[in-house]
Amino acid sequence: MDIATAQSMVLETLQRAANQNAEILKPAELKLKEWETEPGFYSILLNIFSNHSIDVNVRWLAVLYFKNGVDRYWRKTAPNALSEAEKTTLRQGLVSNFREPINQIATQLAVLISKVARFDCPREWPELVPTLLTAVKSEDPLVQHRTLLMLHHVIKTLSSKRLAGDRRLFQELTSNVFSFVLNLWNSHVENFLKQVNTNSSEMGATLEKALLALRILRKLTVHGFKKPHESADAVHFLNMVFDRAKTMLECRKTLPNRSSNLVELSEKFIIHLTKVLIAILEHHPFSYVDLIQPSLEFAVFYVFTPSGESVLFERFIIQCLNLIKGILLCAEYKPAKIVEETKELGTLRAHQIKMTFFTADTLTEMCRKLVTHYFLLTRDDLELWDSDPESFATDEGGESWKYSLRPCTESLFLALFHEFRVTLSPVLLEMIQNNHALVSPSDLSAILRKDAVYNAVGLAAFDLYDEVNFDQWFSTTLTQELNVKGDNYRVIRRRVVWLIGQWTGVKLSPELRPALYAGTLPLLQGDEDMAVRLTASNTLKLAIDDFEFNTDQFLPFLEPSFALLFTLLKEAHECDTKMHVLYVLSFIVERVGFAIRPYSxxxxxxxxxxxxxxxxxxxxxxxxxxxxxxxxxxxxxxxxxxxxxxxxxxxxxxxxxxxxxxxxxxxxxxxxxxxxxxxxxxxxxxLHLFRNMPPLLEYSSENLRTCFYIIQANILLSPEEFLNVYGEIIVSSCSDMLSDMRSEGIVMTMRLVEMCLRASPNIATDLVKPMLPRIFEAIYQGEAYPMVMSMYLSIMARILLCSRDVFSQVIAKVAQGIGETPEVVLNKMLDVWLDKMALVTQLERRKLLGLALASLLTAQSSAVLERFCGVLLNVTETLNDIIKTDDMGIQIDSLLLTEHSSPGQDDDVDYETEHDHRRKQLAVSDPVHTIALRDYFQAQMSELQNQVGASHFEQLMQTVDIETMEQVREYVVL
Structure with a gap:
């Protein structure tokens, strides 16, 4: 098929794929998917989106398909990777057209080129950046803009590569292009400022180019220098940021009459200047030391002095506040506790600059401005409260301080207060004093002032611990304020109940908890404002979440709290609000346990x-x-x-x-x-529900422990029924998983196998038989972590106690698999058993192995009798561990249980579930807890004597060393 025909087919298919009708669109998409791996497909796409006469939607689709193809097939090692010859042609085609008329397509094209650059630049595509830098100098404004857009995306992508070699290449690129881009940026900014004065129609286009150049400079400065302060160009650029920001702020004031788009662009430009400073502070704190003073002067002038107010806009305020906070919290600027012991000179200088700048007067002014200006609820806040109280009451968490004004001001206030507590505590205490008295419900400005001060006191609760007698404040003013009604007073009620929540975990006496519950309940009632109710619910949660929480104190309030929260849950509309209230209810249920039953x-x-x-x-x-x-x-x-x-x-x-x-x-x-x-x-x-489990065992490694607990709980609940239905599936899944498991997983799996053998020995012995050769072979090899070997030996011991026939069959199977005789395998396994038994530390497991060893004495096996001394030694050492003397002076087996006694491992359970009861019942029927090892050992020795006769028995006794013999005689009458 010739190229023209192929191109018309692809074009026609793209046109159908751009259709809104699903019946036309779906087959077209499938066809395009089919062609993705065809040689020449991407060359045709390039031709289509480069042809400006074709419909915009079709060209847009062509770019997207090309971009997705780069992700999938450009890497050399990718399946169906593009040929090197086609890639060379495509690279040339991508940078031959800088006159794309449609903005959205130009942006996608720039992203596409950057994706290719990530793979190929600079090795396979060394000419990319030089080509772009040449095109940027074009006299054609469109070419300038499109090239800058491409350069921005290429630089952004290359700067994100983190391997050492890639970083070196990016630093080399930066040293070659930085001064050029800096001059370019400067000339565009200067042009823009001239155009503002002449009211030129080109202002917007020029500012866009200046912004793109600035974005490139930011990436180059942050990621292209090991130490930006060692580059004269970088230092020059960073110092210019302040002047450019001041100029642009003044310029922005004159723009509103011209165009909203121009104002938005100028704001983006100013914000990006501050982003440069914040990024350098974050990535190169020691390069930033010389900029601390000008940064603080700049930010404080605009945000905290009347002179700077006229040029402010919200996003700029947020950036300035975050810049101050970044300097305050920067770990590299914090000296040792004894300042003189600080070794890093940059840290000392930064600390000195900070201390010199933050005088008591400056701090006081900043604190007052934050509380009395930025903390005040605005008209917009109150309107949101009226129209959507649930959204208003939702606490903005996470990183909202980065982009939202209120969390941002609160975050800076906390950082300031924590760092300069000694200076700022008296300032805040004075504010409390000035706003202590009850205010009139009709005086909204006084209410808002008090709200702001209380907000500050709540935020700084930990730092004000020694300064505020919160018990007294709570018992007098705050409790009174909770009871004042009136529409405006909802602001105070909400803030006071929030404040109490903040201080509950800091400094509120336990005996005042009932008063807290009693004061909170009225604020949860249906006639109260929704935002107040939600805040009260959170305070209740904080009070219950405290380590001094006393269930008995709360019980008188349990029923009304639960009922009111439940009503709140039903009346809330927003999904987030319902989640929040449900979380509080759930928390109460968890804390009070059984006491919730009557109210649930x-x-x-x-x-x-x-x-x-x-x-x-x-x-x-x-x-x-x-x-x-x-x-x-x-x-x-x-x-x-x-x-x-x-x-x-x-x-x-x-x-x-x-x-x-x-x-x-x-x-x-x-x-x-x-x-x-x-x-x-x-x-x-x-029982039917368990059908969901097999896929989970395949798929869900992070939840495997819980899955195993579920299987164990099912086994305990109904051993025969459950194992008959699902036993084979469980054993098969466990077998499949074992080969990929680490020690911890193997131990978990073995515990599950052991649970099967304990709960239903007859059924489980046949069920687990397919797994046993793997376990026995691991014992034969003798190489496993002690905990794993302990579990393997335990499984083997239980099989031996359940069915000697199965034990023998598995030994034969292992022997067949490794090409040995069963006698050789048994001999080696017994040697490992006797050798490793000392590593088994858990008494129950030691006794289990002791019982199994004692059972072998009468197996009429020469392998066992050849190791007679070792068997006796291990059994008697186990008896030494488990025999205790009771109050009457009688020696007893400490692991024996009756119906009424309980295994020690369950004693720490807070309350007994049916499952706990079943576990105890299982323990009571376990050979470890029902058979006295001493008695069993005695019986086995007597039976052995009967089997072999007195003279052979005597010969066996001669093989035992004196010390072991003395220990045996302590427990057994021979």
Whole structure:
């Protein structure tokens, strides 16, 4: 097929792929997908998007397909990689056209070129950057802009490469192009300023080019120099940033009458100048030391003095505040506790500059301005509160301080207060004093001032610990203010209940907790403002989350708290709000445990409705599943009544074929485990649920431990029924996993196998038989970590105690596999057993191995009798460990259990679930806890004497050394 025909086919297919009709679009997309790996396909795409007469949407699609192809097929080692010859042609074509008329396509083209540059520049594409730098000098404004756009994306991509070789190449590139780009930037800025004066129509285009050049300079300065302060050009550029920012701020004031787009561009330019400073501070703190003083002077002048106010806009304020905070918190600028001991000279200089700048007067002024100006709720805040109280009350967490003014001011205030607590504490205490008295509900400005001061006191709670008598304040003014009604006073009520939450974990006496609960409850009621209710719910959560929380103190408030929070949960509209309130409810359930039972009915009825409503909100569903985990644990077997709701929730959450399992799996597994642990019997639906488990064992390594707990819980709940249905699948999955497991995983798997053997020895012995050769061979090899070997020996011992026939069959199978006789394998395994038994430290396992060894005495095996001394030594050493003297002076086996005693490992359980009870019952029936090793040893020795006769027995005794013999006689009558 000739090129023209191929091109028209691709063009026609792209046109169909740009169609909105799915019936036309889908086949076209499939066809394009088919062609992705065809030689020449990307050359045709290049021709199509380079042809400006073709429809924009078609060209846009062609660029996108080319860009995706670069990701998949440009790397030399990629399957179906493009040929080197085609790539050479494509590279030439990509930089032959700098006159793309459509902005969006130009941007995609620039990104596409940068992706190729990431693979090929500079080795396979050394001419790229020189070509772009030449084209930038063009007289054609469009060519200038498009080339700068490409250069920006190329530099951005190359600067992000982190390997040492790539970084060296980028530093070399920087040294070659920096001064050129700096001059280019300067000339565009100067042009723009002249054009502003002459009111030229080219202003916008010139400023765009200046911004692109600035973006390039930022990447070059941050990533292209090891130490920017050692480059005269970089230092020159960084010092110019302040002057350019001042000029542009003044210039921006004159622009509003001209064009909103121009104002937006000028703001972007100013913000980018501050980004340069913040990036250098972050990546090269010691190169920034000389810039600390001008940075602080610059930021403080604009944000904290009346002279700078006229040119401010919000994003610029945020950048300035973050710059100050970055300097305050920079770890490299913090000296040793004894300043004179600081070795790094840059640190000392930075510290001295900071201390000189932040005088008491400057700090006081900054603190006052932050609290009395920036902390004040604005008209916009109050309007948002009225129109959308849930959004208003949602606390902006994470990194919102980087882009949102209120969190940003609060974050700087905290940093300042923490660093200069001694200077600022008296300032804030004075503000508290000045705003201490109750204010009139009609005086909004006084209310807002008080709100701002209380906000500061809450933020600085830890630093004000010794300065404020919070108990007294809480018991007098704050409690009074919570009770004042009036529309404006909602501001104070919300702030006071928030303040109490902030101080609860810092300094509130335990005896005042009941007063806190009593004061919070009215703020949760339905007639209260929604934002106040949400804040009160969070304070309640903080109070309950405190390490001094006393359940008994809270119980009188439990029923009303739960009822009010439940009502709040139902009345909230936003998904985030429901999650927040549900989290508080869930927290209460977790903390009070069984005490929640009488009050949980309403929540139990509502959660299925909320589950249905939240089908599109996976994070809310996560919160619901998490709450259900705590509820099931608190309700115990009562939760079985919830099975019709719980089991479908678990089914959905743990089904790997459902998209939502990505969000719900971890909590879903916890819920599954909690339901099993609190079930009194196995139901058909609960058994059926296990069909979700095999894919999880294949897929989910991070949740494997919980999956194993679920399997163990199922085994304990209904051993025969469960193992008959799913035993083979479990053993097969465990076998498959063992080959890829580390020691910890092997131990977990062996514990699961052991649980099967303990819970249902008859069924499990046949079930685990396919795994046993691997385990026996590992013992034969004798090389495993002590904990792993301990588990292998335990499995072998249980098989031996369950069925000698199976034990012999597995020995024969191992012998066949390695080409040895069964006698050789048994001999070697016994040697390893006797050698490694001393490494088994857990008493239950030592006794298990002791019982198994004693059982072998009567196996009529020459291999055992040849090691008679070793067997006796290990059994008696085990007896030394487990025999204790009771209060009556009688020696007893310390591991023997009765129906009423419990194994020590369960003593630390806070409350006993059905599962705990089943574990104890299993322990009570375990040979380790039912057979007295001493008695069994005596019986086996007597039986051996009968088997071999007195004279042969005497010969055997002659093989035992004197010390071992003395120990044996302590326990056995011979």
């Amino acid at each position: 009915g309403s929540l139990i009825q509502y959660l299925p409705l909320l589950w249905e409503e939240s089908a599109e909100h996976n994070m809310l569903r996560c919160a619901i599943v998490s709450t259900l985990v705590h509820l099931v644990k608190a309700l115990g077997t009562v939760s079985e009544n919830l099975s019709p709701f719980l089991l479908p929730v678990i089914q959905l959450s743990t089904d790997v074929h459902q998209d939502c399992h990505v969000y719900l799996l971890e909590d879903g597994l916890e819920l599954w485990l909690a339901v099993l642990e609190n079930s009194s019997s196995m139901s058909h639906d609960l």
